[in-house]
Amino acid sequence: MAHGPTQTISDNPGHTASWYAASALDRRVRPLLQGETQADVCVIGAGFTGISAALELSERGYSVAVLEAERIGFGASGRNGGQIVNGYSRDLKTIAGRYGQGKAAQLGDMSLEGGAIIRRRVAKYAINCDLRDGGFFAAFTDKQMREMEAHKRDWEKYGHPGLDMVSRQEVGRYVATERYAGGMIDRLGGHIHPLNLVLGEAAAVESLGGRIFERSRVIGMDQGARAVVRTADGSVSARYVLICGNAYLGPQFPEISGRMMPVSSQVLTTEPLDAALAEALLPADYCVEDANYILDYYRRTADNRILYGGGIGYGGRDPSDIPAVIRPNMLKTFPQLADVKIDHAWSGNFALTLTRIPHIGRLSPTVYFSHGDSGHGVTTTHLLGKILGEAVAGHAGRFDIWSSLPNLTFPGGKTFRVPLTVLGAWWYGMRDRLGL
Numbered sequence: 001m002a003h004g005p006t007q008t009i010s011d012n013p014g015h016t017a018s019w020y021a022a023s024a025l026d027r028r029v030r031p032l033l034q035g036e037t038q039a040d041v042c043v044i045g046a047g048f049t050g051i052s053a054a055l056e057l058s059e060r061g062y063s064v065a066v067l068e069a070e071r072i073g074f075g076a077s078g079r080n081g082g083q084i085v086n087g088y089s090r091d092l093k094t095i096a097g098r099y100g101q102g103k104a105a106q107l108g109d110m111s112l113e114g115g116a117i118i119r120r121r122v123a124k125y126a127i128n129c130d131l132r133d134g135g136f137f138a139a140f141t142d143k144q145m146r147e148m149e150a151h152k153r154d155w156e157k158y159g160h161p162g163l164d165m166v167s168r169q170e171v172g173r174y175v176a177t178e179r180y181a182g183g184m185i186d187r188l189g190g191h192i193h194p195l196n197l198v199l200g201e202a203a204a205v206e207s208l209g210g211r212i213f214e215r216s217r218v219i220g221m222d223q224g225a226r227a228v229v230r231t232a233d234g235s236v237s238a239r240y241v242l243i244c245g246n247a248y249l250g251p252q253f254p255e256i257s258g259r260m261m262p263v264s265s266q267v268l269t270t271e272p273l274d275a276a277l278a279e280a281l282l283p284a285d286y287c288v289e290d291a292n293y294i295l296d297y298y299r300r301t302a303d304n305r306i307l308y309g310g311g312i313g314y315g316g317r318d319p320s321d322i323p324a325v326i327r328p329n330m331l332k333t334f335p336q337l338a339d340v341k342i343d344h345a346w347s348g349n350f351a352l353t354l355t356r357i358p359h360i361g362r363l364s365p366t367v368y369f370s371h372g373d374s375g376h377g378v379t380t381t382h383l384l385g386k387i388l389g390e391a392v393a394g395h396a397g398r399f400d401i402w403s404s405l406p407n408l409t410f411p412g413g414k415t416f417r418v419p420l421t422v423l424g425a426w427w428y429g430m431r432d433r434l435g436l
Contacts (some may be wrong), residue, residue, distance in 0.1 A: 014071040014215070019269040019307065019344040020078055020195035025128060026203060030072070033213040033234035039065035041392055042229045042238035044218050047077035048194075048377060049370050050244035051201045052385025053392075055121070058208035060393050065236045066210065067229065069217035072202045075248040076377055078195035079348030081267060081297045081309045083287040084115045085135060086160070086188055089356040089374035093154050098355075099405060106401050108158030114379025115188055117386060118197065125207075127200030130302040134286035135189025136166070136174040139181050144291040148184045162187035174284045177333045183291075191287040191299045194378060218252060223364055240392045243369035244385070246377075247349035253369070259359055259407055260372045262349040264313035266322045268330070269305045271341040278304040281334055296329050306330070306337065311347075318347045350375055353407060358384060360402040368392070368399075372407075 015021035041057050043050045046068035054064045096104035122131050139145045152163045166183045222228040229236045247262040278300050287299035296310040308330040319325045322345040353359050353372035360370045373380040391399035
């Protein structure tokens with residue numbers, strides 16, 4: 001039986017050929033920007049960060065214009081694993097060690113908010129995005145189990161009530177595999193169809209009067225009393241500008257793009273499985289990610305596929321054959337799927353900072369940016385988009401906390417950031433393989 005993906009061209013024009021694009025509920029193509037227009041706020045980028053900020057501002061009564069170079073959710077927001085993972089790419093203990101206990105307490109107070117924002121908006125705007133509760137973190141070794149126990153204790157100091165350890169004997173309640181030594185569940189985690197989520201949030205922005213322009217790549221910005229954001233066919237004059245391009249941000253803003261590195265991750269989905277088999281593989285319908293440095297992540301979809309992701313490509317480089325990279329790992333977890341066809345395989349880039357902490361700040365008193373969620377974007381983008389909106393509205397306390405965190409350039413700049421990061425990843429990957 002052939003195992004390669006059957007779909008190579010997206011039937012949702014402008015999107016990558018993903019299962020998300022193929023199953024998107026809203027396929028409307030928004031107009032491109034033509035001519036001159038005005039708004040209180042111009043948002044650059046219609047992914048989770050930009051749309052989250054636009055929705056926060058629209059709810060506050062601001063007029064908003066969103067400029068998207070491709071389609072809503074074109075980048076990581078419409079391609080990721082769809083997992084609601086609480087917290088940040090670095091744990092609160094690490095944050096405390098770097099920036100002090102006070103900063104850790106402040107970030108800890110916000111660490112569950114991203115998931116709460118998603119659930120609140122899904123309910124408020126009746127967004128159909130297959131929201132399911134519950135996440136399982138899988139440990140391969142006793143060392144990883146001890147690290148999870150310490151992580152649980154640390155989280156509980158910051159008021160996270162939803163964590164429980166899982167013994168080796170209990171793993172089968174969550175995933176039918178012999179690979180794991182145990183793990184930890186997060187009842188406040190969960191999973192969603194991310195493209196349908198961002199499309200639903202975009203529709204909510206529009207319902208409040210916001211305007212979204214697709215295929216409207218920003219080519220420049222003139223700053224003055226009012227900024228003018230220019231595309232090939234038009235411009236937006238605005239009191240405030242929010243730059244939310246993340247890994248897909250073009251070269252127009254080197255102060256931002258020069259401090260992050262695009263990193264690709266690969267995902268595939270099987271053909272729809274018999275419902276009984278899908279339930280047997282993941283009985284609790286929790287999403288799963290393992291504890292390795294270069295981790296695997298997977299879950300059931302609403303139509304009973306297994307969506308499985310992993311791999312990594314520093315600099316945004318993709319393998320020529322995605323199933324050849326991801327499918328062997330899937331079969332290590334689920335050998336039961338050896339004869340199952342792969343229907344879709346795709347990749348997408350996320351923005352990595354050297355610190356693995358988001359980079360937030362201002363280019364001027366009226367131009368704000370946020371990027372670099374470093375693999376924890378589904379929840380963090382929702383939080384930080386809301387915080388961008390708060391700052392525009394004159395409530396910059398939380399924005400100032402984030403913008404005060406040091407951001408560092410990659411050693412060697414763009415020339416050497418990839419090989420040096422690859423070397424570091426090799427070292428940590430070797431430690432995982434050796435159980436160190």
